Amino acid sequence: MSSFDLGHIAAHLEGLEETIISKLIDRAQFRTNIRVYQAGESGFDRESHRSLFEVRLLYQERMDARFGRFCVAEERPFNAKLPPPRRKVTLPATGLAVSNFNAVNLTADILPQYLALVNNCCVRGDDGHYGSSVEHDVYAIQAIARRIHYGAFYVAESKHRSDPASFDALAGKNDTESLLRKLTRPQVEERIIDRVREKVATAQANVNPAVRHVIDPDVVVSFYRETIIPLTKKGEVLYLLNRTGKRFTTQRKPRR
């Protein structure tokens, strides 16, 4: 099945890099505006315990849920208790072997890392553009989450197919450390890092810095290195631990 060809998956992940970069650049056109992350400062009636960012993310996800976004494996929501889809969503079979996509949901890890990233991408301060800031926050964080979850599901399933017995054995022993080691390919990671650095620079090469805030490629590179790549692998491990139809017997009875 071509959708589990590792080259195909890597190509899709590569294509998501531009999206993440452009959404971070959009967010960076506004100040950090930390007030939008402060609980009780949303200005919304009946949302006194949430920040404006949290309200925006919740409302966006409620809308997205009605459109069926979360029927897609790699679209994992940040909020629970979302409404059911209001349209008939017919998606091709994924081939993924997991009974509940939310067994692999890294959003709780992504959120604090993203908020730290905002601090490094944006100019510190308050420009009053609260609505625009949280709008772009939501688009950026959704793009990041999509990349992490797509990798978690599809890279893990692909690698599992290449060596089901060993992966099942490690998952059966709950040996997350060995799984992580087996999933790690430092050369691939370095190639991603280099490509991202170049893309952030190129995407802004023709920008007039008097007009647009230019973000430092190293900020995005660090985010890939310290958040996107590790969380993708954490998700791969989660996927393998939660994979249905584990064949624990294959080790003892190798097929001829």
Added chain:
Amino acid sequence: MSSFDLGHIAAHLEGLEETIISKLIDRAQFRTNIRVYQAGESGFDRESHRSLFEVRLLYQERMDARFGRFCVAEERPFNAKLPPPRRKVTLPATGLAVSNFNAVNLTADILPQYLALVNNCCVRGDDGHYGSSVEHDVYAIQAIARRIHYGAFYVAESKHRSDPASFDALAGKNDTESLLRKLTRPQVEERIIDRVREKVATAQANVNPAVRHVIDPDVVVSFYRETIIPLTKKGEVLYLLNRTGKRFTTQRKPRR
């Protein structure tokens, strides 16, 4: 007042170019998927007369309205009868002289032009990614509308301030043709066109065409030439015709 300095306004318009370009590139990662523009094909119960695109735009604008988006002059909605803001929106005075921002609302002109643009940006066909297609449609069309309306309001007010008597005289005679002529600066338009062409190329320079669909810079250039620039000027004329506090007497009684 610096917000009506023409250089400042041009710089802001220039900064919006990257946003429009990146959102069109995002949309172009999906096929045309014309089914999403067909009425009655949304799959939504109780939305049998709307297309999926129309439903998405409506739901997005309902959410945006609750966040106060349309309190901002350049954020003009495509839909009427939207809910009021649910947060207290405190915005600095714009200095614009118009009693109702919707006197300058070009969205009915933008919509069909945008749909034609999709046909030229995207690979023809159907890939089933309906939800993603309309999601990106909405982000792209909102970015385009923001650019057009920002120009319409702020360029017109800026130019009016430089020569109020002549503009008021032409507006008083409803002489839209002369207004349009007086607002047109062919050299500036050519500079925008050249810059946009270069930006579309640069933004995609490092893209792997096996992974991402690359859009033709000329498609975006034509859209600027045939839609964005003319509609911005149409908006400027509308603004001047609807400008409050016209000083029709200035021609007869020049101030000393």
